[in-house]
Amino acid sequence: MRRSGGQATVELVALLPLVGIVALAMLQVFAAGLAAEMASHAAEAGAIALMQNRDPSRAARESVPGWSRGGMEVSVYGRRVNVRMRSPVVIGPLAERLTATSHAVAGAP
Numbered sequence: 001m002r003r004s005g006g007q008a009t010v011e012l013v014a015l016l017p018l019v020g021i022v023a024l025a026m027l028q029v030f031a032a033g034l035a036a037e038m039a040s041h042a043a044e045a046g047a048i049a050l051m052q053n054r055d056p057s058r059a060a061r062e063s064v065p066g067w068s069r070g071g072m073e074v075s076v077y078g079r080r081v082n083v084r085m086r087s088p089v090v091i092g093p094l095a096e097r098l099t100a101t102s103h104a105v106a107g108a109p
Contacts, residue, residue: 024090024091025091027090028087028090028091028098029098031087031088031089031090031098032087032098032100034087034088035068035071035085035086035087035088035098035099035100036085036100036102038064038065038068038085038100039072039083039084039085039100039101039102040083040102040104041063041064042060042061042063042064042072042074042083042085042102043060043081043082043083043102043103043104044104045059045060045062045063046059046060046063046074046076046081046083046104047079047081047104047105047106048106050076050079050081050106051106051107056074056076056081056106057074057076060072060074060081060083061074064085068085068088071085071086071087071088072084072085072086073085079105079106079107080103080104080105080106081103081104081105081106082101082102082103083101083102083103084099084100084101085099085100085101085102086099087099087100
């Protein structure tokens with residue numbers, strides 16, 4: 001019995017790196033989803049500000065938490081507010097590929 005207990009421990013230790021990698025990948029996917037939600041929220045805030053004759057870029061930036069503003073780009077074309085937001089970095093190479101974009105249009109077409 002003692003040998004199989006030791007074998008289970010060795011197998012667990014061997015699988016720990018794989019479990020860690022899978023956990024980090026899942027966190028990166030969740031971070032990308034968060035970036036998409038924040039980009040959408042920021043674009044809507046910018047469009048609302050545009051309809052109220054306020055600065056849409058400022059409104060978009062103020063609508064998201066301070067830590068996320070560094071990876072955010074806001075552009076305004078007429079009545080359209082575009083927001084591009086980098087995902088928070090969990091796995092460096094994936095973060096750039098998981099950049100979120102969103103847009104909102106102020107008023108009726």
